[in-house]
Amino acid sequence: MRNAAAHKGSFKWNSHLLAASSLAFIIVLYFFSTQAPGMIVNNPKLQLFKMMFISIIIEAMPFILIGVVISALLEVFVSEQTIKRMIPSNPILGIITASILGIIFPICECGMVPAIRRLIQKGMPLYVATTFIVVGPILNPIVFWSTFTAFRNKPEIVYSRMGLAFLIALILGLIVYRFVKTDQLRVREAAQQPLQHKHSHHHDHHHDHEHEHASEHRPRSNKLVEVMSHSISEFFEMGKFLIFGALLVGLLQTFISKDSLVALGQGQGSANLLMMGLGFILSLCSTSDAFVAQSFITTFSKGSLVAFMVLGPMLNLKGILMMLAVFKTRYVVLYSSLVIVLVYAGTLILDKFLLH
Amino acid sequence: MGNNRVSIVHHLLKLVILLGFTGYLVYLALTGEILLFIAPHLVKYVEIAAAGLFLFCIFQLYFSIRSLKQPDAAHDCDHGHCHHHDLEHGHSHEPSRSLWKNVMIYGLFILPLLFGLFLPNQAFAGSLARNKGMNVGGEAVTSDGVPLDLAQLVGNEDAAIKQLFRSDKYNRDYAKLGMLLYQQDLIEMKDEWFIEKLQALHSFADQFEGKQIKIKGFIYRENELSENQFIIGRMAMTHCIADISPYGIVTESPDASSYANDTWVTITGTIEKTTYHNQTVIKIIVENVEPATAPVIPYVYPDWGFAQKLQ
Numbered sequence A: 001m002r003n004a005a006a007h008k009g010s011f012k013w014n015s016h017l018l019a020a021s022s023l024a025f026i027i028v029l030y031f032f033s034t035q036a037p038g039m040i041v042n043n044p045k046l047q048l049f050k051m052m053f054i055s056i057i058i059e060a061m062p063f064i065l066i067g068v069v070i071s072a073l074l075e076v077f078v079s080e081q082t083i084k085r086m087i088p089s090n091p092i093l094g095i096i097t098a099s100i101l102g103i104i105f106p107i108c109e110c111g112m113v114p115a116i117r118r119l120i121q122k123g124m125p126l127y128v129a130t131t132f133i134v135v136g137p138i139l140n141p142i143v144f145w146s147t148f149t150a151f152r153n154k155p156e157i158v159y160s161r162m163g164l165a166f167l168i169a170l171i172l173g174l175i176v177y178r179f180v181k182t183d184q185l186r187v188r189e190a191a192q193q194p195l196q197h198k199h200s201h202h203h204d205h206h207h208d209h210e211h212e213h214a215s216e217h218r219p220r221s222n223k224l225v226e227v228m229s230h231s232i233s234e235f236f237e238m239g240k241f242l243i244f245g246a247l248l249v250g251l252l253q254t255f256i257s258k259d260s261l262v263a264l265g266q267g268q269g270s271a272n273l274l275m276m277g278l279g280f281i282l283s284l285c286s287t288s289d290a291f292v293a294q295s296f297i298t299t300f301s302k303g304s305l306v307a308f309m310v311l312g313p314m315l316n317l318k319g320i321l322m323m324l325a326v327f328k329t330r331y332v333v334l335y336s337s338l339v340i341v342l343v344y345a346g347t348l349i350l351d352k353f354l355l356h
Numbered sequence B: 001m002g003n004n005r006v007s008i009v010h011h012l013l014k015l016v017i018l019l020g021f022t023g024y025l026v027y028l029a030l031t032g033e034i035l036l037f038i039a040p041h042l043v044k045y046v047e048i049a050a051a052g053l054f055l056f057c058i059f060q061l062y063f064s065i066r067s068l069k070q071p072d073a074a075h076d077c078d079h080g081h082c083h084h085h086d087l088e089h090g091h092s093h094e095p096s097r098s099l100w101k102n103v104m105i106y107g108l109f110i111l112p113l114l115f116g117l118f119l120p121n122q123a124f125a126g127s128l129a130r131n132k133g134m135n136v137g138g139e140a141v142t143s144d145g146v147p148l149d150l151a152q153l154v155g156n157e158d159a160a161i162k163q164l165f166r167s168d169k170y171n172r173d174y175a176k177l178g179m180l181l182y183q184q185d186l187i188e189m190k191d192e193w194f195i196e197k198l199q200a201l202h203s204f205a206d207q208f209e210g211k212q213i214k215i216k217g218f219i220y221r222e223n224e225l226s227e228n229q230f231i232i233g234r235m236a237m238t239h240c241i242a243d244i245s246p247y248g249i250v251t252e253s254p255d256a257s258s259y260a261n262d263t264w265v266t267i268t269g270t271i272e273k274t275t276y277h278n279q280t281v282i283k284i285i286v287e288n289v290e291p292a293t294a295p296v297i298p299y300v301y302p303d304w305g306f307a308q309k310l311q
Helices: A002-034 A044-077 A080-086 A091-104 A109-121 A126-135 A141-150 A155-179 A203-216 A222-255 A258-264 A268-282 A289-294 A302-314 A317-326 A329-353 B002-031 B040-069 B082-097 B099-118 B126-132 B159-164 B169-182 B194-203 B306-310
Strands: B186-189 B212-220 B229-236 B245-252 B264-276 B279-291
Touching: A002 A222, A002 B099, A044 A109, A044 A222, A044 B002, A044 B040, A044 B099, A091 A126, A091 A155, A109 A126, A109 A222, A109 A317, A126 A155, A141 A155, A141 A289, A155 A302, A155 A329, A222 A268, A222 A317, A222 B002, A222 B040, A222 B099, A268 A289, A268 A302, A268 A329, A289 A302, A302 A329, A317 A329, B002 B040, B002 B099, B159 B169, B169 B194, B169 B306, B186 B194, B194 B229, B194 B245, B194 B279, B212 B245, B245 B264
Parallel strands: B186 B212, B245 B279
Antiparallel strands: B212 B229, B212 B264, B229 B245, B264 B279
16 A cells, blocks of 8 residues: 555656646746737747647546446446456457457547546456457547548559558557566556545445445435446546646647747758657547648658558557556556657558558 | 555546546537648548547546446445555555656646647748748659650540640549649639649649739748749648648749748649759749738638549
């Protein structure tokens, strides 16, 4: 318990420090703008940041709600046995199952992370969950259609995106299956943040308690109450990472211009890296990033556009904060480095042999 | 019972935040200002989200009342020794419950609400283009060894026109749209299919030379342009402001320099061909410029299914 608390403490300390510095930054902005009276409202940068910030939150809101409600439903209604029965024991089959799940439930990573955490707690193997996180935002019909629309006259980009995503998911899944054996979730208590008291500590104990309640006092309605209570806690827990992510993305988008980035990425390999970096920073929804990628088509190689559209959904600023809330830092680092290396290598090969 | 009071404060704060978000979304939806943030096809999802949040509010109200009435319920402890258990409990929570961290976390939720409350919503058209880099033209249709077919459009099209709009199968939809545009005396770039029309015009730049075009948009300049040129463009939004990107056409006029950036104008002119960023694109030779008012919602949206509506 103590260890867990300390561990959690150090992580949270960092993330809160980040939050604090960002907030301080905004306050500084405020001060600068108050220098000239009446300028607060008119400061274009602040305006742009505000619109960007709120827009990202609003756009993600439906998905995060779906995510937390699914997570709560899983918590209350689905037993560990059911999950275990659903996942095949053969790793390849498991990975393919996860890929198909991704196709059937086309939700983006905002909704994915809360649901995934619950599934892992319920016994879904880590490699299956990882595959799901990687594949879900890309390999689904909506993303295929939007990418196809954006690159109507370059279908090879669409197929490269889908193919590379699947390949990376497969490799990543197998690596995790082979080499990561231990529990990579943040300690259960640690996964629950201080905002919630009702559910936070003594998870199991609490459960028994609720069940007693269910049978003794409020028999029927309690399931619903339980689902809602879980949903609300989860909403606040995941929501703060989403909002913090939106804040960072808003700041970056406001203060860094695309042109200055583009200037950095002239040259074969560096363009791929640059576009990967852009995908990470922009944190766009996977269904809309194709149109942004399209605007680079005259500037960069096709492979680097694929890099942008494959890495972005798998690994981005908004998502990684949520992942840090769920997984141990070490696992997130492992996941990130694998994704980066695989996407980079994959798109370089694509550039060389398939896309010209 | 200090701990109990803390718990009530937490419950009430959550309630206030949930109410705030619900109220803000409802306000945006009712005033239509939501379109300044997200694309129209997402609005219904946000409305559903607002309904969901409202449901959360109701339950949070219930939890708050419950925590007021029976403080123990919120703490999972027995009635008997709850009192001093509470203290212990509170103590073990203390590291993560320090005041400033909670202020931080709730602050994070309240921040967007404060922004929403105190700063007016604003549309972004011209100014943001500078941060994003303008999108001038796609690639022309070329036959890279792929046989070019005739695009089939329902109705009796002139065979000669069909001959003009040969394309591979991936560009067929643009060819169809191109044929429709080709038969118009004046090609009007309206909000609907702005991006698609632009793509069709660029793809078949040769065929459209000499045609009349009318377009409304904001003025924007890039370093590569000469004195007598500017770009007239629109912002395209796919989902939200984070992904808006500008689309435009190079425009040529002797008195181009007299028009300031970001001003909205309606331009009528003739289409010609030019190269920009090593690509063949169309440009407009201006015949008439009229000042225009910026639309309340200045964005255009890609239409994923435009081909099906072309019949």
